[in-house]
């Protein structure tokens with residue numbers, strides 16, 4: 001079923017984002033984590049595509065198993081950077097054959113091993129090109145796109161980011177999922193400005209629980225999000241006093257409060273970046289009364 005139709009039936013809700021483990025030996029543990037998280041009754045679960053390299057082929061197998069074995073409603077991430085139309089259409093056909101009806105249409109990042117790579121001469125330059133292609137060939141599929149309340153590193157300004165978010169939603173996106181952020185005012189302001197531009201589609205906020213200082217710094221270096229000074233100071237103080245265990249508690253409490261406040265401020269649900277970990281997500285779901 002299309003996620004946008006599910007959204008019309010239930011709010012608030014949680015959705016969960018996973019990444020496919022690179023090694024097949026890690027799959028049993030992955031599926032056992034997903035099974036534990038099914039207790040949260042997520043509206044949908046999404047599986048990344050190619051982020052970090054080498055795992056594109058696994059996305060399809062994993063979404064198919066999440067649906068068949070666990071009865072979850074999966075959404076496959078799909079990037080178009082460096083891809084041809086034929087490759088994209090083939091992937092979509094294989095998704096359909098596995099009973100998957102939802103795709104997150106992404107551009108993706110420039111390949112690191114191709115110096116001088118430019119998006120200008122690519123068949124797909126932006127996620128909006130992919131969203132349009134999916135709409136044209138699979139009009140009944142559910143399509144999500146990204147949004148960046150804290151502007152994407154390539155965006156000259158938040159006004160540009162808003163313009164392109166609107167364009168992506170008008171090119172075929174049913175709803176948007178945001179990049180992670182830690183200041184809820186960014187989300188509220190972004191949604192208000194989109195609404196003022198005449199866009200009424202749902203914008204689902206992405207929340208990342210910070211579970212260790214090392215992983216936080218790694219993830220933030222990848223996505224360009226910033227941590228408010230006060231929160232960073234609290235995490236560092238916790239680390240000095242009690243190491244990563246103390247950071248885990250501070251990070252998790254922050255995520256619980258952030259998610260609760262987002263729902264209070266009108267977000268339709270919360271998209272949790274799970275990092276393939278069950279316990280912190282279960283704790284967040286319980287604190288929201290959604291477990």
Ligand SMILES: Cc1cc2nc3c(=O)[nH]c(=O)nc-3n(C[C@H](O)[C@H](O)[C@H](O)COP(=O)(O)OP(=O)(O)OC[C@H]3O[C@@H](n4cnc5c(N)ncnc54)[C@H](O)[C@@H]3O)c2cc1C
Nearest residue numbers: 048049051077106107108109126127146152154155164179
């Ligand atoms: C929820 C979420 C999930 C993600 N999952 C993955 C994943 O599974 N795999 C992966 O590799 N990466 C993933 N990413 C990271 C993503 O690939 C990068 O952030 C990438 O740099 C941008 O992809 P996009 O689809 O947002 O691009 P776009 O929407 O194309 O945006 C890229 C930049 O171009 C601007 N822009 C957009 N459209 C236009 C246009 N028509 N003309 C001019 N400028 C435009 C935007 O404002 C932005 O600054 C994810 C990001 C998010 C937020």
